[in-house]
Amino acid sequence: MVILFPEIDSTEALAREAVEWVRDNLSDKGEIFVGFSGGKDSIVTAEIMRRSGIPFRLFYSATGIDPPPVVRFIRREYPDCVFLRPTRSFWKNLAVNVPPSDRLRWCCTAIKKAPAWKMPHAHRVMGIRAEESPRRKAYGRVNHFVNAETDHWQYYPIFRWKEWNLWEFISEANLSYPSVYDDGFDRVGCVICPYHSEPSGRLHAMYRDRWPGFFRLWEKEISKLWRKRQSAGKKMYHKTPGEFLAAWYRNQSARWYAEAPTPKKKIGQTTFDEIQ
Numbered sequence: 001m002v003i004l005f006p007e008i009d010s011t012e013a014l015a016r017e018a019v020e021w022v023r024d025n026l027s028d029k030g031e032i033f034v035g036f037s038g039g040k041d042s043i044v045t046a047e048i049m050r051r052s053g054i055p056f057r058l059f060y061s062a063t064g065i066d067p068p069p070v071v072r073f074i075r076r077e078y079p080d081c082v083f084l085r086p087t088r089s090f091w092k093n094l095a096v097n098v099p100p101s102d103r104l105r106w107c108c109t110a111i112k113k114a115p116a117w118k119m120p121h122a123h124r125v126m127g128i129r130a131e132e133s134p135r136r137k138a139y140g141r142v143n144h145f146v147n148a149e150t151d152h153w154q155y156y157p158i159f160r161w162k163e164w165n166l167w168e169f170i171s172e173a174n175l176s177y178p179s180v181y182d183d184g185f186d187r188v189g190c191v192i193c194p195y196h197s198e199p200s201g202r203l204h205a206m207y208r209d210r211w212p213g214f215f216r217l218w219e220k221e222i223s224k225l226w227r228k229r230q231s232a233g234k235k236m237y238h239k240t241p242g243e244f245l246a247a248w249y250r251n252q253s254a255r256w257y258a259e260a261p262t263p264k265k266k267i268g269q270t271t272f273d274e275i276q
C-alpha cells in the first residue's frame, strides 16, 4: 500500500504530527517498548512519547562497547531506562565467531537485537528515519516484525524527520544530548564497528584516539582468534593478524578465511509488512 504523507515543513509541525500519530496508533496498546540508544533520534523519540501521554518504557541494549560518555549520559538523564544485556558479551561472542563485517554483522543480532526480542512487548517504537538509508526508507512507518524469537509491531514516529529537524527540536525543547556529538562524532553507537571501516581508515583512527583501550583489547582478541583458527588448520586470507587488522580498518568486507564466505545464515523468518 502506498503511504501518503501530508507535506509538513517545520520541525514544530513535524513534532505535532508525530505526537498525534503516536496517540492515533498506540493509545490502546498498553505499555509501549521504546528502543533507546542515547543518540539524537532516540532523544527526540522519547520526548515525542512523553508529550503523547501514552505509557511507555525506554529500553537500551547495552553492548559493552558503546562510548562510555553515552552510557553515563543515559544513566544520568534517563534513570528509568532499562538496560538490556546480552547472554554473552561482545568479546565472548567474538572468541567463538569471526570478526564482524558488513556481510556478517552477528554482533547486531547477538548483543543488540536478541536481548530486546526477549521482552514481551508487542508494540515497539523506534527512532528509525527514512533519511538514514534506502533500506530503511523502504520499511514504511509501521511494520510487523516476526522471526523465531519475536513477534511484534514496530512504529516509527519520526520517520520523515531530517537530521536538522532533530537538532532544531533538541535545541528548542532544551533537551540534553551526549557530549560526544560536540566532540565531532556524528553517531553514538559502538566504538569498534565494521561500519567505521573506509578506505582512509580515518573514522577508526578517530575512535582509537578517543578510546584506545577498546582498540587494544580488540587487536589482542583478534590476534588470539586468528592464531587459534590457524592452528586449528583453517586457511586464513591474510598472512598475519596485523595484516588482517590493517585491511579491516579500511574495508567493511575484509576477508578472514581464504575460502569464500558462505551465504548469511538466517535466524528464523523476518518479514516487514507495511500496513499503512
Ligand code: SF4
Pocket: 063, 100, 105, 107, 108, 109, 111, 112, 189, 190, 192, 193, 194, 195
Ligand atoms: S559493532 Fe556495529 S555492527 Fe556490531 S553491534 Fe555495534 S553497531 Fe552493530
